[in-house]
Amino acid sequence: MLSSIPIQSDVLNPVESTFDDFELTDIVFSKLRPDTLYKADTNIVLVNIGRLNRAGIAEQINIINQYKPKVIGIDAAFRTPKSLEGDTALAHAMARVDNLVLVSGVHQFNKETNQYDTLETSHPMFTLHGTTGFANLIVESDDYYKSCRSFSPKENVRGHTELAFPVKVAQVYQPSIIKRFLQRDNAYEYINYRGNFTSGSFYAVDVAEVFDPEWDGSFLKDKIVLMGYMGENFQSRTLEDKLYTPLNENYVGKAHPDMYGVVVHANSISMILREEYINDAPTVIEIVIAVVLCFLNVVLFTLIMNHFGDWYDSLTIIWQLMQTCIIMYVVVALFYMFNLKINLTLALAAVLLSSNALELYYHIVLRMYNRTHFIKFVSNKSKKQVT
C-alpha cells in the first residue's frame, strides 16, 4: 500500500528500498499471530528426502507406504531416466502407493490462447502411477528475494486443466473441500500461513529417522505425507529451494529465506483443509470508503477553515496523520480478525489530498468562478444600459 504512493524523491530512497516487498499485512504473520494460535496440523506429515538418490527415495516411499497414509505427495521431479536400478526401484515403489501426487511445472504462457504451452512432468514411468499438480508459486518478478504470498489454484495447459500441487493433494485427501474451494473461482489465492515446521506447525520427519529400524510411523495412517527437500538434514543450513515468506522475522528490510518449497505447499494444503481463506475486499467497497472519507474530510475541513482559519494547516495535518494511522490499523485489524485484505490506498490518497484540494477550491477555483460571474454580470448590465 505504501509503495503505491506516487512520490519520487531521492531523499526517500533508503526508505523505499527498505519497504520494498513489504505489505502491511505481513506484520500479522510475522509478529501479531501468536505461535500458539494454530497447533500443529495433524493431517499433514512432512518427510525430508535430503540428498537421497532415486533408489533412496524409493526405499523411503516403501517404508512410509507400510503405514498406509491416505496420500503421498512428492515435491521432487524425476524428468529423465537415470540408472536402471534406481529408476526401477522408484517406479515399483510408486506403483505400490494407492494415492500418489507428483509435481509438474507450467511453462511458457501463451497470451494469445490464454493458456500455458508446456507442462513439464516427471518421466511417464513415474507419472503412470499417480497424478500431477504444478508446483509454480507466485513470486514477484520471479525474484527469489521476494516473498511468496500466493499461488494459482489451477491453470490451463493446452486445453487441459492442471491443478496446483497443494490443490491436487488436498483433492485426493478430501474431494468435497476442493469442490467448494474451486467454486470460489479465484485466479489466485493468498496463502494463509500456519507456520514453519521448525516452529512445530507441522509434523516433520528427517531423512535418517525414516530409515531407523526403531522408528514407528504408525501415526502416518490416513494422513497426507509430503516428501520434499528440507536440507541435507534438519540441522544443516542451506538456501536451496528456500523462499521468503511473510513469516520472515525481518518483515521490513532484508533477511534470509525462511521456508522450504515443500513447507509452503504444506501451508497451502493446511489452509484449504481448514477452509480459512484470505479474501480480497471488493474494489467497490474500497472506492466507497474513499469517497465517504473524502466527503467527511471536506465537510470537516470546511468547518475548520470557517471557524479556525488560522489553525487550518496545523489542524488538518494532525488530523490527516491520525487518519493515516487509523487506516493502517484498520487494514491490519481486518486481516488479523477476518482474514480480509483491503486496499485502502485510494482512501489514504483521498485523506492526504482532501485538505489541499479544498484550499485549491476555495482560493482559486471559487475566486475564478466568482470573478467570471462578476464580469458576466457587469457586462450584461452595461449592455442593458446601452440598449
Place this chain on the structure above:
Amino acid sequence: MKIITLLLVVYTSLCQAVFAQSTTSPQEYVFKVLASSGSNSVARGSAATDWKSLKTGQKITKEDKIKLAPDSFLGLVHKSGRTLELKTPGTFSASELATKLATSQATFNQKYVDFMINEITKAEKEDVNKNRHSNMGIEGKVERGEYEIVARMPAAKPTHTFSDQVLLKWNKLPGTRSYKINVLDMFDEVLYSATTADTMFTLDLSQATLRKESSYLVAISSIDRPSATFEKYSIAKVSPEDALTINKKLAQLKEGKEETSVSKLLQASFFEENNLLLDAMKAYEEAIKLQPSVEDYKTAYQQFLDRNNFQK
C-alpha cells in the same frame, strides 16, 4: 508542497515510531552497507545517541556513527566505489572512515556496487497477482536429475572462463571416498587426471598438459562407485583479445585495493556481467571463505546460482 511535507512526515513517523527498523537522512551519503553480520548499529548525526540496527543497503552520511559489536562484520562501499571492511569492535565516525580512504578515482566499480546492492534491495512495483503468469517462474520443488554426480555448472554450454584456475564443485555421492577428475580434449583423449577426497577441486589450466588447448571436457566420477552416472562439462577459455579487455577492466576494478570479501563480491558481479560465470562463482566462494559468518554473501551467492540456472 504541503503534501510532500506531509508524506515525508508520514514516512518518517512510520519508520521511527511504528516500525523502528529503518532510518532516513536527507543528507548525502558517504557509504552504503553492502553486507552486515552481527549486531551492528548506527546513530544518526554526530551528537546522536540513539543507536539503531544497521541494514544491508542502508546509506550512511558523514555525520553518522557506526558501532560494531564483537564478532561482527561490516562491508561498506564508499560513494566513490571504494570498499571498506570493518571487523574490529568499536565505534567509528563515518567522516573519519571516509577520510581514511584514499581519494583516488575509483568510479568504475560504482555500477557493480549498485548492482550488488540492487540485487539485495531492489524495488519492483506491480500487482503480482493480477500479472501472475509473468510471476510464476519459481517452483517450490527440487530436481532429482539424470546424473548422480552433478557439478555446479551453469546450464548454458560451453562455459567460458577467464581465469586459469577453474573452481570445480560437485555434490557428495553417498558411498564415495574419492573422486576422479578427468580433463579431456574434444576427441575424448585424456589430457589430465587427478583424484581428490573433497567435493571441490581447483583445476589449473596453465599447466603444461592443458596450456595449449582452448576448450576442454571435464568429467568427475566416483572411484568407489564407477557405475555412478556423471556428465561431461564443456569449458572454454575466453579468446586472447577478450582476455586482454577483461584484464584491463579487472585491473581498474581492483585498482589500489587490497583483496577483501567486499571486493570479491564486486568482482563476482563484474564477472557475471561479462558472462564469466565460473569466475563469478569462484569470486563468491572466495568472498564467503573470507567472511564465512556473513549470511548476506551466502544469500547473494544462492541468488546468483538460481539466476544463472546452475545445475544442482
